[in-house]
Amino acid sequence: MTFARALRPSALAIAALSCKPSLRSLNEGFAFEPGVPKPDIVLTATDGRPFRLREDTEGKVVLLYVGYTHCPDVCPVTMANLAAALGALSPEINREVRVVFVTTDPRRDTPPVLRAWLDHFDPRFVGLRGDSAQIAAVLQILHLGEPIVVPGANDTTYAVEHAAMVLGFTRDDLAHVGYPFGIRQEDWVQNIQALVKQ
Amino acid sequence: MKLRPSLSRGLRLVLLTALGPACRPAGLPTASATVGDLQLRNGFAYEPITAASGAAYVEIINHGQVADTLVDAESPIAAMVMFHGAAMMSMGPVVIAPGARVTFKPGAAHIMLTTLSKLPKAGDSLPLTFTFAKAGSVTLELPVRKYGSE
Numbered sequence: 001m002t003f004a005r006a007l008r009p010s011a012l013a014i015a016a017l018s019c020k021p022s023l024r025s026l027n028e029g030f031a032f033e034p035g036v037p038k039p040d041i042v043l044t045a046t047d048g049r050p051f052r053l054r055e056d057t058e059g060k061v062v063l064l065y066v067g068y069t070h071c072p073d074v075c076p077v078t079m080a081n082l083a084a085a086l087g088a089l090s091p092e093i094n095r096e097v098r099v100v101f102v103t104t105d106p107r108r109d110t111p112p113v114l115r116a117w118l119d120h121f122d123p124r125f126v127g128l129r130g131d132s133a134q135i136a137a138v139l140q141i142l143h144l145g146e147p148i149v150v151p152g153a154n155d156t157t158y159a160v161e162h163a164a165m166v167l168g169f170t171r172d173d174l175a176h177v178g179y180p181f182g183i184r185q186e187d188w189v190q191n192i193q194a195l196v197k198q
Numbered sequence: 199m200k201l202r203p204s205l206s207r208g209l210r211l212v213l214l215t216a217l218g219p220a221c222r223p224a225g226l227p228t229a230s231a232t233v234g235d236l237q238l239r240n241g242f243a244y245e246p247i248t249a250a251s252g253a254a255y256v257e258i259i260n261h262g263q264v265a266d267t268l269v270d271a272e273s274p275i276a277a278m279v280m281f282h283g284a285a286m287m288s289m290g291p292v293v294i295a296p297g298a299r300v301t302f303k304p305g306a307a308h309i310m311l312t313t314l315s316k317l318p319k320a321g322d323s324l325p326l327t328f329t330f331a332k333a334g335s336v337t338l339e340l341p342v343r344k345y346g347s348e
Contacts, residue, residue, distance in 0.1 A: 080346025
C-alpha cells in the first residue's frame with residue numbers, strides 16, 4: 001500500500017494525460033503529444049509582482065517544476081542539476097531559457113524563503129506563489145495531480161507529496177516533453193539545447 | 199483491482215529513477231560500517247540549504263538468517279529524523295529481511311532530517327546513529343556533498 005501510494009503521483013501524471021505519452025529514451029524524458037498547454041494563469045513572483053506565466057515567458061523555453069522548499073530530496077537535486085546544466089551552456093542558450101518553480105506550499109514558502117532557496121541554485125530562477133485554488137488549477141492543467149499534505153509531528157513539519165517532473169515548454173506554449181527525476185546533468189545539457197533549437 | 203496498469207507504469211518510472219544519479223561511479227566519498235549481520239554502505243548526506251530540512255542516504259544489506267528492523271535514526275544536529283518513501287510518505291520502522299537490501303537514495307526512499315541546529319558544509323561529515331531491533335546501534339559519519347554534485 002505504501003509502495004502503491006508512493007508511486008501514485010508519477011503514475012497519475014502519466015495515466016491522467018489524455019495524450020498518450022511514450023518513452024523516447026531513458027534520458028530524454030517522456031514525449032507528450034499533442035502537448036501539455038502552458039497554464040495561462042497569473043501567479044505572484046518573489047518580488048511581489050504579478051507573473052503572467054504565458055505572457056511573461058513568451059518566446060522562451062520554460063522548464064517548469066512544482067515543488068516546495070522544505071523538500072530535502074527531489075526538489076533541490078532537480079534545481080541543482082538544472083543550474084549546473086545551464087552553467088555549462090552558452091549565454092545565448094541561457095538567454096532563451098526560463099526555469100520556473102511553482103510552490104505547492106505557499107504557507108511556509110513566503111517570498112523571502114522562496115527567493116533565498118532559489119538563489120542557492122541560480123538567482124535567475126523564477127519562484128511563483130499562488131493561493132491553493134490557483135496552484136490546484138496549475139496542477140490540473142499540467143496533469144500533475146493534487147498536492148497531498150502529509151501531516152508531520154507538529155504543525156510546521158508537514159510534508160507535501162507532489163509529482164517530481166520537470167515540464168519542458170517550447171515556444172509554442174506547449175510541453176511536448178516531461179522529464180522524470182533522475183535526468184543527469186549532461187543529459188539536461190543536451191535536452192535544454194534540443195528544446196531551444198525547436 | 200484496477201491498480202495493476204498504473205502500478206506497472208509507475209514501476210517503469212521507478213526503474214528510470216533507479217538509473218539516475220545514484221548508480222553513477224561518481225567517486226564521491228561515502229561512509230560504510232558493519233553492525234551484527236548488517237552491512238551499511240554508500241552512506242552520504244546532502245549539504246542542507248536551510249535549517250528546515252536535510253536528506254541522508256544509505257544502503258543496508260542483511261547478511262544474516264533472520265530479519266532485522268531499522269527502528270530509529272538520530273543525529274545530534276537534527277531535532278528529528280524520519281524515514282520517508284519516494285513521495286514523502288513516512289515509512290515508520292523499516293524491516294530488512296534476511297538476504298535483503300534496503301536502499302535509501304535520491305529520488306526514492308530517503309532519510310529526512312528536520313530542524314537542524316547546524317548546517318554542515320560539503321566536505322564536512324554529518325553523524326547519524328542507526329538503531330536496529332536486533333543488531334543494535336551504529337553511527338556513520340556521513341560525508342556531506344552538495345546537491346547536484348553527482
